[in-house]
Amino acid sequence: MIRFGLRLAVASGREALTRLLTIAVAVALGVGLLLATVAAVNAVSVQYGRFGWMNPRPAGASATNPATDPAWWLHRGDYFGGQTIERIDVAAIGPGSPVPPGIPRLPGPGEFYASPALQALLASTPAPQLAHRFAGHEVGTIGPAALPSPDSLVVIVGRTPDELARVPDARRVTDLATTGSAIPVAALDLVLSVVAGGLLFPVLIFIGTATRLTAARREQRFAAMRLIGATPRQISVIAAVESTVAAGAGTALGFGLFLLLRPGLATIPFTGLRFHPSDLSLHPLLVVLIVLGVPAGAAVASRTALRRVHLTPLGVVRAVTPRPPRAYRLLPLLLGVGELAYFIGRRPETSNGQVAAFLPGFLLMMVGLIAAGPWLTMVGARLLARHSHRPDTLIAARRLADNPRTAFRAISGVVLALFVTSVAIGVITTIVANRGSQGSAARATTLSKQFTTEPTAGYEAVVAEVRSTPGVRSVTIVRRNPAAGAAGSLPGVAVCADLARAFEYGRCTDGVAVAQVWSDLIGFRASPGPTRLWPAAPLSLDEVQRLPVQSIVVGTDGSTPAIERARTVLELAYPDYRIAPATEDDFNSAFRSQLAGFQQLANVLIVASLPIAGCSLALSVAGGLSERKRPFSLLRLSGVPLRVLRRVVALESAVPLLAVSVVAIGAGLVAAQLFLRAQMDYTFRPPGLAYYAIVGAGLLASLGVIAATLPLLERITGPETARNG
Amino acid sequence: MSSNGRGTVEARDLVLSFGATPALRGASLAAAAGEIVAVMGPSGSGKSTLLHCLAGILVPTSGEVWFDGRRVDTMPEARRSGLRRDHFGFVFQFGQLVPELTAEENVALPLLLAGVRRPAALTRVRGWFSRLGLDGLEQRRSGELSGGQAQRVALARALVTKPQVVFADEPTGSLDSLAGEQVMDLLVAAAREQGTTVILVTHEPRVAAYADREVIVRDGRSTVPATVATSS
Numbered sequence: 001m002i003r004f005g006l007r008l009a010v011a012s013g014r015e016a017l018t019r020l021l022t023i024a025v026a027v028a029l030g031v032g033l034l035l036a037t038v039a040a041v042n043a044v045s046v047q048y049g050r051f052g053w054m055n056p057r058p059a060g061a062s063a064t065n066p067a068t069d070p071a072w073w074l075h076r077g078d079y080f081g082g083q084t085i086e087r088i089d090v091a092a093i094g095p096g097s098p099v100p101p102g103i104p105r106l107p108g109p110g111e112f113y114a115s116p117a118l119q120a121l122l123a124s125t126p127a128p129q130l131a132h133r134f135a136g137h138e139v140g141t142i143g144p145a146a147l148p149s150p151d152s153l154v155v156i157v158g159r160t161p162d163e164l165a166r167v168p169d170a171r172r173v174t175d176l177a178t179t180g181s182a183i184p185v186a187a188l189d190l191v192l193s194v195v196a197g198g199l200l201f202p203v204l205i206f207i208g209t210a211t212r213l214t215a216a217r218r219e220q221r222f223a224a225m226r227l228i229g230a231t232p233r234q235i236s237v238i239a240a241v242e243s244t245v246a247a248g249a250g251t252a253l254g255f256g257l258f259l260l261l262r263p264g265l266a267t268i269p270f271t272g273l274r275f276h277p278s279d280l281s282l283h284p285l286l287v288v289l290i291v292l293g294v295p296a297g298a299a300v301a302s303r304t305a306l307r308r309v310h311l312t313p314l315g316v317v318r319a320v321t322p323r324p325p326r327a328y329r330l331l332p333l334l335l336g337v338g339e340l341a342y343f344i345g346r347r348p349e350t351s352n353g354q355v356a357a358f359l360p361g362f363l364l365m366m367v368g369l370i371a372a373g374p375w376l377t378m379v380g381a382r383l384l385a386r387h388s389h390r391p392d393t394l395i396a397a398r399r400l401a402d403n404p405r406t407a408f409r410a411i412s413g414v415v416l417a418l419f420v421t422s423v424a425i426g427v428i429t430t431i432v433a434n435r436g437s438q439g440s441a442a443r444a445t446t447l448s449k450q451f452t453t454e455p456t457a458g459y460e461a462v463v464a465e466v467r468s469t470p471g472v473r474s475v476t477i478v479r480r481n482p483a484a485g486a487a488g489s490l491p492g493v494a495v496c497a498d499l500a501r502a503f504e505y506g507r508c509t510d511g512v513a514v515a516q517v518w519s520d521l522i523g524f525r526a527s528p529g530p531t532r533l534w535p536a537a538p539l540s541l542d543e544v545q546r547l548p549v550q551s552i553v554v555g556t557d558g559s560t561p562a563i564e565r566a567r568t569v570l571e572l573a574y575p576d577y578r579i580a581p582a583t584e585d586d587f588n589s590a591f592r593s594q595l596a597g598f599q600q601l602a603n604v605l606i607v608a609s610l611p612i613a614g615c616s617l618a619l620s621v622a623g624g625l626s627e628r629k630r631p632f633s634l635l636r637l638s639g640v641p642l643r644v645l646r647r648v649v650a651l652e653s654a655v656p657l658l659a660v661s662v663v664a665i666g667a668g669l670v671a672a673q674l675f676l677r678a679q680m681d682y683t684f685r686p687p688g689l690a691y692y693a694i695v696g697a698g699l700l701a702s703l704g705v706i707a708a709t710l711p712l713l714e715r716i717t718g719p720e721t722a723r724n725g
Numbered sequence: 726m727s728s729n730g731r732g733t734v735e736a737r738d739l740v741l742s743f744g745a746t747p748a749l750r751g752a753s754l755a756a757a758a759g760e761i762v763a764v765m766g767p768s769g770s771g772k773s774t775l776l777h778c779l780a781g782i783l784v785p786t787s788g789e790v791w792f793d794g795r796r797v798d799t800m801p802e803a804r805r806s807g808l809r810r811d812h813f814g815f816v817f818q819f820g821q822l823v824p825e826l827t828a829e830e831n832v833a834l835p836l837l838l839a840g841v842r843r844p845a846a847l848t849r850v851r852g853w854f855s856r857l858g859l860d861g862l863e864q865r866r867s868g869e870l871s872g873g874q875a876q877r878v879a880l881a882r883a884l885v886t887k888p889q890v891v892f893a894d895e896p897t898g899s900l901d902s903l904a905g906e907q908v909m910d911l912l913v914a915a916a917r918e919q920g921t922t923v924i925l926v927t928h929e930p931r932v933a934a935y936a937d938r939e940v941i942v943r944d945g946r947s948t949v950p951a952t953v954a955t956s957s
Contacts, residue, residue: 391837398825634821637782639809640838 023246024253026615031254031294036261039280044271046279050148053100054086056173069094070172071106072164076578078155079567079586080121080130081560085153087134089170091161098176100156102146107158110136115147115154129564133571149273167576168453205413205616240299247298251291272596325375325404333368333667336361340674347678358675362423365671369419369664370412376663377404377656384655392644396651399624404656410620411657414702415664418695422668423675425691426684430676433685442504442528443584445558448520449570450579454548462573466554469569471562474502474555478519479547481537490516490523492550493537502555506532514539519551522584554581614705621653621709625716633717645717646710653706661699731793732758732889732922739778739788748774749785750945754924758889761916761923763936771945772926773894779924780813780892781805793889810838814883814891814921816912818898821879822867828874829854829863832881839886853881857911873904880908884915890922897932909935 059070072091077084092106099106103113112134114122119141122131134157142154164170222235266277340361348354381400388394400407408415459477467475476499478492494517496508505521505528515534522528539547552570556562563583570581580586625632632645673684735755741748748771756762766772777783778790781797782805790797792812797805814835815821822831829850836846854860857877867875876896883891893912897905913935916923925936933939941948 389837389843391834394830394837394843395823395825398830402825628824631821631823634815634817635823635834637777637780637809637817638815638835639806639811639813640834641803641806641810644838 020242020246020249023243024250026619027247027250027294027298028253028257029615031251031290032257032261035254035258035282035290036265036280038286039258039262039282040265040270042281042283043266043275043279046281047148047271047273047275050146051086053146053176054088056098056171056176058171059174068098068174069096070174071097072159072161072170073173074159074164074167074170076169076580078133078571078580079582079589080125080153080564082585082589083153084586084589085118085155088154088156089159089164089167090156091159091164093161093172098174100146100176102143103140103156107136107139107156109158109160109163111139111158112136113140113142113156114138115142115152117151118153118155121153125564126561128568129561130568132568135572144276144278147276149269150276151269151274169578205409236303239302243298243302244295247295251294254294269596324378324401327375329371329375330368331371332364333372336364336366336368337667337670337674339364340671340678343678344674345678354679358679361674362671365667366416366419369415369660369667372663373408373412373415373660374404376660377408380655380659381407391640392647393651395648396655399652400656406620407652407656408660410617410653411660411702413616414614414657414698415660418661418664418698419668419671421691421694422665422687423672425687426669426672427675429687429691430672430682430685431680434680434682441558442522445556445563445583446505446520446522447554447556447563447566447570447581447583449552449554449574449577449581450519451549451551451574452578459549459552459573462569463552465569465573466552466566469562469565471557471559472554472566473504473557474498474553476502476517476521476553476555477549478517478521478551478553479544480550481516482539482547483516483537488535490518490535492517492519493539493544493547494521494534495541495544496534499534502553503530504528504555506530506534508534509536512536513541514544519553520584521553521555552581614702617653617657617702618705618709621649621706622712624652625649625709625713629716632713636717642714642717645713649710649713650706654703657702657706658699661695665695732920733791733793734779734890734922734924735789735791736775736779737789737791739775739785739790741774741778741783741785747945749778749788751788752942752945752947753788754779754940754947756890756922756924758922759917759920760938761913761925761936763925763927763933763939764942765928765930765933765939766942767928770942772928772942774945775942775947776892776894776924776926780815780890781808810835811886812889814886814888816876816879816883816891816893816896818895819872819875822870822875822882824867827864827866828859828870828878831867831878832885834882835886850881850885853885856915857881858907871904872900873907876900876904876908877911880912880915884919884921887919888921890924891916892924892926894926895928896925897927897929902931905929905932 054075056073070093072089072093074089076087076089078087079085088100090100090106091109097106107113114134119138122138125131134155136158142156144150147154222239262280263277266275266280268274340358343357343361348357378401381397381404385394385397385401388397463475463477466472476494478494481489481491481493483489484491493514496513496515499506499508499515499517502521506517507530508515512534514537516537517534537544554566554570556566567581571577635645636642669684669687676682676684733756735753737753738751739749739753740751750771752771752775754762754764754775764772764775774783778785778788778798781790781792781800784798788798792808795808797808800808809815822828823834826834829847832850832853833841833843833846836849837843841849851863854863857880859874859877859881862870862874862878865874867878870878876899880896883893891912896912897908900908909932912923915921923936925932927933
C-alpha cells in the first residue's frame, strides 16, 4: 500500500505532480524560514555568549582552575564616534595565566591586540584621536572566537602587574569562561522566547496550512477509492504517504533555502551588531528533529484532517459544526494584563527580578491573544450576523461564527506580529521621546570626565592641553557641592568666570562668583541653554578651590576630531579611569544601538511574518472557496451577482483580520504602556507615522493577498461546476 | 418580437458546443405563461444545457432565446443575472443551500438580495414553512435536514419572490420516490397557484407526468416540436 501511495503521489499524472510540488514548495518556504528563525535565535545567544570572556569571575570565586597562574584583568568601555570599544587591560602574573580566546598569548606591557574592525579604525584615524590611548604597539589581530560580531571594536592591552594592582577596579582572574552571557541568562531566554514565539508561530501555521493544501480535491479522490473497495486504513496510509513524500521533499528544499539565506541574514544587525555567518548554526539534534519531525508532522496532520471528515464510498461528509470556543479563553490575556499592571509601583530591584516580572506578562499576553482570538472572532461574527441585513455579510458572519478557529488560524501569525511590533515600537518611541528630546545638541557635543576619587595628577596642565585642542570651546572644572543632597541643591559647584565661557549650558546671576551646577553641566531630564540660571552657591573662590574635583566638562563643536582628541588627552592623563570620558550620547550609544536593534527586530518580525501569514491566509481562502464551490456556483446561476460572492469571501477574511488586528495592536500598546509605567515611570507616547505606515502596509498587503484569491472564485463557480458537481 | 405574455419563454434553433463536443444542435422549446413543461431525454442529450440557455445561464452560439418579449441571449451578463434574480427561480438536484445559513435564511436569501430588510424578509418566508410541511425546521442548517426537507427548502427559496418562471433541473433526482412525489406535488401546486411557468428537466416519466406537456431532447435536438399559443 505504501508503494501504491508513492506511485499515486509521484507518477499519477500532471495534477498529482503539481499538487506534490505545490505542497513541497510551501513546506520548503516554511522550513527555510523555520531554520532561519531558529538559527537567528541561536546566533543572538552565541553573540551574547561571546561577551562572556570579557567579564570573568575574580580568582577565588571559582574553584574550577585553582592550579592556574592568575592574571590581572580590567574591562572597561571606551568610545569612539558614538561606538563602544571593549577595552581589556591585562597583565600576566605567571606563565600559566589564562589567555582569552582569539589570541595566542597575553600581550606584554606596551603591546596590544585589536579586533579587525578596530584595526581598520586605527588605520583610518589620526593617532592623537585614538591610537595614543593604547600605549605601545599592535602585536596581532583578535580572532573571531572572541568577537561578538565582525564589527566589534575590541582591544586587549598589555600592562605590568604593578600598574593594574594599583587600579581599584582591576581583578585577579584565573578562569576565562569562553561561553556565557553578559546579560542574565533568564532574561536572554525570555527575550528570545518572545521573539521566537512571534516568528515561529506564523511559520508553523504556514507549514500546517501547506500540508492541508488541496485537501478537498484529495478527499474526493479518496471517496472514489472507497467506492471501489479501499478500506479506511488503506486510505489513511495512502494519505500519509502522499503528505510525507511532499513534506520530505519540502524539508530538503527548505534546508537548501536556509543555506542560501544564511549569508544575507548574518548582515541584518537586529541586535545592533552584525553576526558571524557561522554563528547562524543549527544544533544537530534540531536538524534531526526537523528532518524527521516535519514529514512525520505532515503525516499526522493528514491523518487528523481525514478524521475530521467522513469518507464514504458516495462522497465526503463534513463533520458537524465544531463546538464553539468558550469565554474562558480570555483568561490568559487578562492574566497577562493583570500581571503587568500589578508591577506598577512594585518594580523589582534587580534586573533578573524585572525580567522575571515583565517578560512572563508579555508571553502570557501572546499566548492569550492566540487563545482568545477564536472566541473574539466568534463573538464579533455573531454580533455581525445578528445585525446584518445584507446576504453577503450574513453568510460571511455565519461561516466565521461556525468555525472561528479556522478563520482565526489563518490570521494568527499577523496578529502575533502586530502585537510584538506594537509593544516594541510603543516602548521605543516613548523611551526615545523621554531621553532624546531635550538639549540633544549639548548631549552629543559635551564631553564629561567624572572622577570617583580625587584625581592625583595636577589637572591644571590637563585642562590647558584640552583647551588648546582645536574644536574645544570651553573646559569647566566642577567640584563637589558640600550642600549636595539638601533640597533644591545641585551636586556640583563651579566658578562663574569658567561658566561664562560655557554659556551654552546656563549662566550665573550678575554679581555671583560661585554657582551650583550639574556635574556634567547638562543635568538629568533638564534643558541646558543660555537662558538657564545657575543657582548661587554660598562659597568664596578660595573655598571652592579646596573642594574635591568632581568632573571636568569639555564643551566642543561636536566634531569627531575635537571630541576624540579631547577624550584621548583625558584618558592619557587619567589612564586608570573607571568610566571613560564620554558624552551623554556615548553613554547611550549601546542603549541606542540596542533600541535600533529592537526596532530592526520588530521590523524583521513584521516583514517576515506578514508574507508568511499572508500566504496562509491565501491558502485558507482558496480552501474555503474550494469547499463551497457548488453552492456558490448555484447561487451564481440563480442570479446572485458575482460581486456579492466576492464580498462574502473578502468579508470572511478581512473582518477577522481587521478586527483581531485592532485587538492585537491595542493589546500591544496597552502592554507597552503598563511596562513603561511600571519599569521606567514614563508616560506612554503614541508611535509615529512610520509605525502606522508599517502596520498599514502589512494589512494592505494581507488584503491584497485576499483580493488576489478572488479571481479564483469566478473560475471555480462557473456553470460547469453546477453541472459536474 | 416574440411572445408578450407574463412568464412565456421560448428557445429557437439553439446551437451550442462545449469545445469540440456539440451539446445543442438546433433545439427549440416554448412554454406559455403558467404552463408546466417537462424536458425529457437520456443522459448527455442536452436537456440541462437547453434549460441553462433558456435561463440565460449559457449563451448559445446561434439561435434565439426570448422571455416575455425580450431577447435574452443578446443581453449582457449583468442583465441576464438580474433577470434570473428578479424573474426566475431555480431548483437543482442537490447542494443548492448555503450551508452556513439556517433554513429560513436560505429561503429569505433572494429577498435579502432584492434589498428587503431582514425582519421583513423572515416574516415573509415563514408562511412557506407551514405550507411546505417544514414547520419547526426554520433554524436548522442544510446539514441537519434530510434530502427531501432540503429540497423543499430549496423549492421555497425558488418560489418566495413569486418568480414568473421556475427552472427545475432534476429536482427529485437525489430523493426517494415518496420524497420526490412530495416535492413535485408542492412545486406544481405552488406554480399553479401563482401562475408560474415551470420548465422541468427530468429523465423520470413519473415526474414528467406532473407536466402539462413533454418535450423530448435527443442528441441536442428537441424531437417534439414546441408550440405556444402566444408565439408570434
